[in-house]
Amino acid sequence: MNNFEFQNPVKIIFGKGEIAKVANEIPSGHKVMVTYGGGSIKRNGVYDQVITALKGFDVVEFGGIEPNPRYETLMKAVEVVKNENVDFLLAVGGGSVIDGSKFISAAVYFEGDPWDMLSRGAKVLKAMPLGVVLTLPATGSEMNGGAVITKDATQEKYPFGSPLMMPRFSVLDPDVMRSLPERQIQNGIIDAFVHVTEQYLTYPVDSPIQDRFAEGILLTLIAEGPKFLADKNNYNTGANFMWAATMALNGLIGAGVPSDWATHMIGHELTALHEIDHARTLAIVLPGVMKHQQESKKEKILQYGERIWGITSGNDEERIDTAIRKTEAFFNQLEVATRLSDYGVPESTIEKIKDRFEKRPYKLGENSSIGAKEVAEILRLRL
């Protein structure tokens, strides 16, 4: 395996009834801003649990953080933090609320335009402490220092990250998932699944621990995801899905191995241009990346086919095709469509995305071999 550094100090508090513990995790005397999204937490009881738990703290609220959280919205939250002298953030929601809150935590202290942290890689030098109450397993943001933010004005969507933005703690109570819309559960399963493939379907570096862990997460998502969709009151199944999604992107399975992220980077453009749910862009793009990169990814796709889908017959190309077909069939089983045409994306979008990548100084993928031309080829496989 490759040399690596790994450190993840996020405290996970997992299980039913655990939201009550948030107060133990926030030093007394802090002024807490509770951040959330469209308000579903007010309907499903999570908001009440959090406010009850925060009794004794001075609390302000900032709701309305949207899916694909917007720079423009978050900068309003930064103003509230400054005006109200907030000094602790508590994100109550899924990946968008957590990512948005990470941006707030760093933007508050950033000198200049905080968008520079995303568009120019300006370094995060300080961030406000952040806690999380997770309501939707998907992004893994509850146990890492990364975030993805969108700027409306320019239709841009970029990732950024810093260990300083890792949550101090994250409460994962699977009970909060009972009222989730199907669509968000479908998205969560696929998002977690593709987080794993980005760190697993590359080239072999003799890393059995990382491989077995990655495979364990995929097998769990495949077994538990559809079961949870069929019965959201199944606590154990929800718990296993939730823990799988967190483990998919907390740095562990990526330590010491190459990673790809081409599917994510291409998918971000589809979301930026067409507002397609992030996870659905991944379901569209991943089969294209696998097919287009089948030579360089051959050994890992064959291992994936055998260990995840039990594919043991056929020549290499047949086995790779079967593995891709099984992957797409899994997404379809979750009732998620996997073709650009399913989402009404016109062929002209491919040229637009190609233009965007032509302006960027880097290529995508674990071998940095996917440039603008290859991005267009991959997308054409997905019409």
Add this chain to the structure above:
Amino acid sequence: MNNFEFQNPVKIIFGKGEIAKVANEIPSGHKVMVTYGGGSIKRNGVYDQVITALKGFDVVEFGGIEPNPRYETLMKAVEVVKNENVDFLLAVGGGSVIDGSKFISAAVYFEGDPWDMLSRGAKVLKAMPLGVVLTLPATGSEMNGGAVITKDATQEKYPFGSPLMMPRFSVLDPDVMRSLPERQIQNGIIDAFVHVTEQYLTYPVDSPIQDRFAEGILLTLIAEGPKFLADKNNYNTGANFMWAATMALNGLIGAGVPSDWATHMIGHELTALHEIDHARTLAIVLPGVMKHQQESKKEKILQYGERIWGITSGNDEERIDTAIRKTEAFFNQLEVATRLSDYGVPESTIEKIKDRFEKRPYKLGENSSIGAKEVAEILRLRL
């Protein structure tokens, strides 16, 4: 799965050539005590690498920490720390040196007799910061807050732990393992293996992530362990063994599931009375615990048999027996004997150990069902 809390902030720095980085991890101005064991680090070049890396720091040394580190020895180190105003510990060694250094880190600040932390569960309230350069994968001590200490005067051996004793960082450079004696490698493989079984061979709580990760570690140890024993110059194999051993006991696979530890607690008595290597006591005891507890552990032993050893035929009892036989055969393949008689332990020892457990107010095992009588029955299975 069960509710749990998990937090592990240890920074892992993994790979060849990484010992040079220790200086970046210790705040400047600190006075460092380098702790080590019998001096093998002076022969294999590790000592020189560490001292070179610490250039610019004020350094004192404390060598001679023995296998099964002794309270009596460690209290001398505590005196050195106090007299020399040491304020950072750097443990260079395997589990004994790391465990011993954890004891030192807490004993320095303990009011009263530090042995109370082990014999009476007195709480660790403060500990000196500790870094690690690992030379022998086995105990997982490099990424947890636990330690096991022996008191010569009373032939007692107890575990204790605190998050405060977790290393700030651990450097894992597989290159340092080339000169390890076979015996220590054999011990390390078995120690890591049994750390996993203690957290895996219990009763099912519907925890596929924890199960798959545990199985991934076992499969890795089974594949890589004997390969590394056959060729200590195989860097990749050593690296995989090393990372497997760390992952076996850093809290992750035990989060949310029951754990046993009867094999360890019984094994400690064999070490205390007969100085048998810790890992060898585990190889003796584990097959007995599996057999004796085959009813309560049935589902997990069957899963273990199938997923680890490919056992798919026979009735339950036959499959369990085959799983136990395969486990023992693996230890024997590593040239580790698995019977009390192989080590010259007389039957009278069983009564002695029974007496010791009769005086203790708790029973062992995930169901607290193994008392003194059952300990004796287990040991009798291993004559």
